[in-house]
Amino acid sequence: MTINIALLGFGTVGSGLPELLLENQQKLEMILEKKIVISKVLLRNQEAIEQARANGFDYPFVLSMNEILQDDSISIVVELMGRLEPARTYISQALSAGKNVVTANKDLLAIHGTELRALAKENHVALYYEAAVAGGIPILRTLANSYASDKITRLLGVVNGTSNFMMSKMVEEAWSYDEALQVAQELGYAESDPTNDVDGIDAGYKLAILSEFAFGMSLSASEVQHSGIREIDKSDVEIAQQLGYVIKLVGEIVEVESGIFAEVSPTFIPKTHPLSSVSGVMNAVFIESLGIGESMFYGPGAGQKPTITSVLADIIRVVKRMNDGTIGKSFNEYSRKTKLAKPENVKNKYYFSIETPDSTGQFLRLVKIFTSEDASFEQVLQQKGDGKRAIVAIICHSLNQVQLKNIREKLNREVDFSLLNSFKVIY
Numbered sequence: 001m002t003i004n005i006a007l008l009g010f011g012t013v014g015s016g017l018p019e020l021l022l023e024n025q026q027k028l029e030m031i032l033e034k035k036i037v038i039s040k041v042l043l044r045n046q047e048a049i050e051q052a053r054a055n056g057f058d059y060p061f062v063l064s065m066n067e068i069l070q071d072d073s074i075s076i077v078v079e080l081m082g083r084l085e086p087a088r089t090y091i092s093q094a095l096s097a098g099k100n101v102v103t104a105n106k107d108l109l110a111i112h113g114t115e116l117r118a119l120a121k122e123n124h125v126a127l128y129y130e131a132a133v134a135g136g137i138p139i140l141r142t143l144a145n146s147y148a149s150d151k152i153t154r155l156l157g158v159v160n161g162t163s164n165f166m167m168s169k170m171v172e173e174a175w176s177y178d179e180a181l182q183v184a185q186e187l188g189y190a191e192s193d194p195t196n197d198v199d200g201i202d203a204g205y206k207l208a209i210l211s212e213f214a215f216g217m218s219l220s221a222s223e224v225q226h227s228g229i230r231e232i233d234k235s236d237v238e239i240a241q242q243l244g245y246v247i248k249l250v251g252e253i254v255e256v257e258s259g260i261f262a263e264v265s266p267t268f269i270p271k272t273h274p275l276s277s278v279s280g281v282m283n284a285v286f287i288e289s290l291g292i293g294e295s296m297f298y299g300p301g302a303g304q305k306p307t308i309t310s311v312l313a314d315i316i317r318v319v320k321r322m323n324d325g326t327i328g329k330s331f332n333e334y335s336r337k338t339k340l341a342k343p344e345n346v347k348n349k350y351y352f353s354i355e356t357p358d359s360t361g362q363f364l365r366l367v368k369i370f371t372s373e374d375a376s377f378e379q380v381l382q383q384k385g386d387g388k389r390a391i392v393a394i395i396c397h398s399l400n401q402v403q404l405k406n407i408r409e410k411l412n413r414e415v416d417f418s419l420l421n422s423f424k425v426i427y
């Protein structure tokens with residue numbers, strides 16, 4: 001017996017499915033007692049069809065979604081086009097037509113996930129998206145299943161492969177930003193609009209999805225604060241190095257007494273922390289929970305093979321559920337009312353890099369500003385200046401979001417001082 005699937009989009013990720021199915025053919029037939037067959041592939045235009053054929057692919061290529069919707073033999077639609085539209089429309093149509101959907105589209109799930117999950121539920125079909133977060137790492141299903149017996153208090157993640165690859169190449173091998181981005185694109189890591197990768201938007205989408213699985217709370221994209229690697233200056237990297245840290249783009253979700261707080265930001269990670277060694281395209285999700293304690297899940301966050309492997313795992317899961325007669329159960333059953341944390345309850349250590357005049361009394365002015373917000377210094381470093389301007393780097397003991405905002409504002413207002421950067425420091 002066969003399971004017929006349709007592919008929407010045949011780019012970096014999608015075009016990896018034929019080979020993966022072939023590689024695992026015997027195992028799949030043993031597990032499922034059915035053969036998975038790609039029975040239609042939706043492409044953009046005739047040119048794309050000719051290109052796919054020239055690349056050695058010979059499938060029933062179609063140019064209209066209706067051909068897939070009207071084909072009753074297709075039970076699973078695999079969306080790998082990316083972006084919001086027409087993916088949202090096609091997925092909605094597929095779910096409404098009683099077809100199961102597998103996708104890797106984090107943008108869509110982070111923004112329209114609630115509506116799509118409701119549609120899947122209403123139509124008793126599956127909507128799975130393991131590949132949408134941290135590519136090859138099986139993190140969503142692990143959170144849904146293995147953490148059901150635990151309470152997660154904090155999640156830290158290096159969840160964008162492109163920006164982590166770029167940072168690693170720029171810091172460890174002195175590549176330029178443009179060179180690093182170009183290679184990330186050539187290797188198939190980057191989004192079609194790489195702004196999402198470098199500015200923390202893609203990682204923010206992934207955090208919104210992780211929040212549902214780990215904390216049972218939905219966050220809109222605007223409730224996940226984000227900044228990206230373009231904020232990081234060479235001097236920050238050097239200072240981090242001298243003080244015993246590495247800088248990475250890290251997503252954090254923490255639950256405090258008043259609710260949850262989520263943000264993606266350049267972050268100082270102590271060299272002794274397991275996340276500090278996550279380099280290149282590798283991703284990791286570090287979890288603090290009451291039951292297990294500390295755990296970390298590590299693996300490739302982008303790239304064709306790891307990503308399509310996660311997609312195929314979802315397809316297999318759908319087929320298993322069809323076999324068991326349990327199709328329609330949601331991917332994640334943990335759901336609570338979203339409560340956002342009060343800023344005064346969210347605490348972290350922070351790094352500040354401040355340019356000051358290189359003259360007597362400047363340090364005292366800095367001390368006054370930080371002391372006025374009840375902040376104390378943990379580490380201080382002054383770079384040798386040019387006699388006129390100096391850069392002072394400070395790492396503060398724990399500050400809450402209100403203190404942080406006030407200190408940033410006061411430093412920005414202070415005549416002759418220039419706040420160059422301020423990043424979170426994890427410990």
Ligand SMILES: NC(=O)C1=CN([C@@H]2O[C@H](COP(=O)(O)OP(=O)(O)OC[C@H]3O[C@@H](n4cnc5c(N)ncnc54)[C@H](OP(=O)(O)O)[C@@H]3O)[C@@H](O)[C@H]2O)C=CC1
Nearest residue numbers: 009010011012013043044080081082104105188302303307
């Ligand atoms: N690459 C990776 O490592 C990872 C990607 N993902 C996600 O997987 C999805 C696919 O990514 P990826 O394969 O890298 O992207 P690509 O851009 O390489 O592939 C997408 C393909 O879909 C085609 N497409 C777009 N719109 C349409 C349309 N309306 N009709 C038909 N075809 C269309 C594109 O054609 P055209 O080129 O003409 O636009 C392209 O060939 C995205 O959601 C991405 O975020 C998730 C994890 C990792």
Ligand SMILES: N[C@@H](CC=O)C(=O)O
Nearest residue numbers: 160161162190191302
């Ligand atoms: N562009 C993304 C792809 C995977 O989600 C990344 O680089 O992480």
Ligand code: NA
Nearest residue numbers: 130133134137
């Ligand atoms: Na994953």
